[in-house]
Every structure is written in structure tokens, then in C-alpha cells.
Amino acid sequence: MPTSPATLRGGPRGAAATAGAAALALVAALACTAALRADDDEDEPPLSPKQLQAKKELVYKAFAGQDADWTRMGKARAGDWLARFKEPGETFDEYREEMEADRPKPDSRILLVPLGDFAKDHADLLEAMREYGEAFFATRTEVAPAHAFPARTWVERRGQYNADRVLDALAKEVPPGVIAYVAFTDQDLFSSGLNFVFGLGSEGSRVGVYSTQRLGEPRERLLWRTLQLMNHEVGHIFGVDHCIFYECSMNGSNSLDESDRHPIHFCPLDEKKLSWFFGFELPARDRRLIEYYRKHGLGGEAEFLERVLKHGGK
Ligand SMILES: [Zn+2]
Ligand SMILES: [Zn+2]
DSSP states (O other): OOOSGGGOEESTTOOBOOTHHHHHTTTOSSOOOSOTTHHHHTTSOOOOHHHHHHHHHHHHHHTTTTOTTOOBOOOOOTTSHHHHOOOOOOOHHHHHHHHGGGOOOTTOEEEEEEBTTHHHHTHHHHHHHHHHHHHHHOSOEEEOOOBOOOTTOEETTTTEEEHHHHHHHHHTTOOTTEEEEEEEESSOEEETTEEEESEEEETTTTEEEEEOTTSOSSHHHHHHHHHHHHHHHHHHHTTOOOOOSBSOTTSOOSSHHHHHHSOSSOOHHHHHHHHHHHTOOHHHHHHHHHHHHHHTTOHHHHHHHHHHHHTTOO
16 A cells, blocks of 8 residues: 555545645646546556446456446536546555455444544534444544644635645544544645645545635535544545545535535445445444434435345445
């Protein structure tokens, strides 16, 4: 697993932040950057359209009978993530091979780290995020005490924090047993070459920093977007690449508008990755998620998962 800063992932559906980021800053205020897994795959030629289609057909065949509630990824609209980045997608076998050695130990935990005044100003949201971590990833999720922004991360002339520097500082202090060290702030973040980012994460060091600053109001939308951002970005920390097969929370996204169009749920393929990685049973986990969504006023999401369960999906 690469650990260099070059593997940072940015944006609402961020990918590896590489040299391509600088060019993108001209066209994308939002932070999504270069194609996923650039470090792993940059020496490999991209799949031809025919190869890509064959790969998709393989996935659809593998999940036939389980994907009735899911929409296959259609043609990207102009300006969409997949119109800009030709991503190869990742099958279950590819994921398993990549992540076999990284599967968590039973006592592993996710640690949410509130930066600055986030814990004080968003206590309810933070608790909702903690519960979501437990429900979605079926993994113990805790909230760390309020954490000051690391030194030399505020950039006065931009009125923003430098997410690259925050991430570098956090990567040095990950406590033992923590498999995702995920910081949240309501302050604006930027990354080298980009006007702003929703966040950055590093799969190699299992660290991320994300901002709710641009996720907006009302609170219900803020909660939905924060949870979607969280499962997507923490998904990246657990090695799940962007999904090109179904409309799914793991789709890449070029803007808030595009991420709003994607579901909050993982498709059957990405669910299979998570359930294998963590070793949880999907129906039990889904029932817990259904309870979660109902409790937090997201009844439509609960109903969707109930349909999935009824159809015996995943
Ligand atoms: Zn992403
Ligand atoms: Zn997916």
C-alpha cells in the first residue's frame, strides 16, 4: 500500500491527489483530482472500452439476482467524474488480493477526531457520525477528545487550512489499534493546487481529514451529506476504490450536485468488499443500519435497505 503524500485522496469523492491536481484547479473548484490508484496502476495501460465493458459484464453476472434494487452506471453526463476520469473499477477479486494483508484485527477501531470547535459546535452531528461508523462498518467507532489544528496549517491569506499539512501531522500520531483515524472540521480546507477540498485521505496511513463546511444546510441535508462523505471516504481508507459499475456511494463525484445524485448506500459489490474485509454478516448489519436511518430521520434510506433485504440482495 503506498504511503507517500502522493497517494492522498481529495474531494467529495476524492481520488489520489497527484500532479494532475494543479491543472484541474483551473476548471474544478471542487477538489476531486486525478484518477484513483494512480500510484498502483500508472504503469499499466488503461483498459480499452471493450475490456472495460467485459469487466463490467463480469461484475453484473456475478451479482445477477442480487442487484435488482440497483441502477447500473449509465453514460456519464458532461462534467461528471467519469466523463473526466477513465477509471478501471475494481472487482471483488482485485480488492481481496489488494487488501488481504490489511484486514483488521478483532479489536480494531475507527477514531473520529473533532478538530478545533467541531465537537463543541456539532456535538449531535458528531455523535450521529460515531453511531454511523458502528452501524455502517460494523466496527467500534469512538470520538477522540477535541483536537487543536496542528501548527502551521492555517493560511491567513486564503482564510483556509492546508489539508495536506493537517494530514501529515495526523499521520504521525495514529494510536495503536486504530484502523481509520478520521478528522472532521467545519472549517474550509484546501490542498496544493486546488481552491478547496472536501477532504483528503491516505489509504496507506489510514488517515483522513474532511470538512463539513461546504455541505450546507438544512441540518437534514447536512447529516445525509456528512454520512455519505464519511462512508465514501472511510471506504477509501479501507481500500475501496471508486465504483464504476452501479450508482453507489463509492462513485467518484466532481461536485456536490453530482454526489447528491448518488446513493448513500454501497452497491452489492462494494458491500461484499466491506463484509469480507471486516468479516460481518450483511443481513444483520443491514438491519442495524435500517434502525439507524429511522432513528435519524432518514426513513427513505431505511425503506431502500428493507427492499434490498426483502429481495435477498447482496
Ligand atoms: Zn472518492
Ligand atoms: Zn459500488
